[in-house]
Amino acid sequence: MKLFVDTADLNEIREAASLGVISGVTTNPTLLAKTGNGNVKATIQEICQIFPNAPVSMEVISDDAEGMIREGVDFTTWASNIYVKIPFGVEGMKAVSALTAKGIKTNVTLVFSPAQALLAASAGASFISTFVGRLDDIGHDGLTATAEIVELLGNYDFNSEVLAASIRHPLHVVQAAQAGCDIATIPMKVIKQLYKHPLTESGIASFKKDWEAFNTVIV
Ligand code: E4P
DSSP states (O other): OEEEEEOOOHHHHHHHHHHSOOOOEEOOHHHHHHHOOSOHHHHHHHHHHHSTTSOEEEEOOOSSHHHHHHHHHHHHHHOTTEEEEEESSHHHHHHHHHHHHTTOOEEEEEEOSHHHHHHHHHHTOSEEEEESHHHHHTTSOHHHHHHHHHHHHHTTTOOOEEEEESOOSHHHHHHHHHHTOSEEEEOHHHHHHHHOOHHHHHHHHHHHHHHHHHHHHHO
């Protein structure tokens, strides 16, 4: 499973790029608003430069297919590695189908059910973003829908990759991988948590202590 970073914060983007384990970026209007930087195009172009060979998702805000297509085509002039992120819906799937026909990569967002995923795959979505945490928030098991989507799409030869989004903690990442997701997009805070294990930390400390004691003996 590929690991993407879920942020529009340029400091986090640079830090994520330096890690050597991240192969893509997802943004959304909320994440872009949080940066406080009104120049969205410049922000996305900088993200695309920091991750030049990786998919970078940028979301449309139009309500109708025509507007979404117009925005999506415009985004692709910003940088060559932009994936046009489109909210799931009737108009959205019309836009995905049209953009796919033009050879433009898409990421269908706000997918919560296998039925929606089937429609997104049929429209030609490059990525299907299945939201885990937001289902947990309303008392559902967020991973169940994601696992069902992976199983359903696995029966056929769709070109869509299943992307686990709305990730809230390390267990979500592990469970997304166990379910067979192609990608998980993860907030920087959770990426850092993935590295942590108390036995690794205490093990490094004790190796260092033993080595220093041994060095004192042989000097
Ligand atoms: C990414 O593509 C999604 O927009 C993001 O993961 C949503 O996360 P949230 O549910 O924590 O807002």
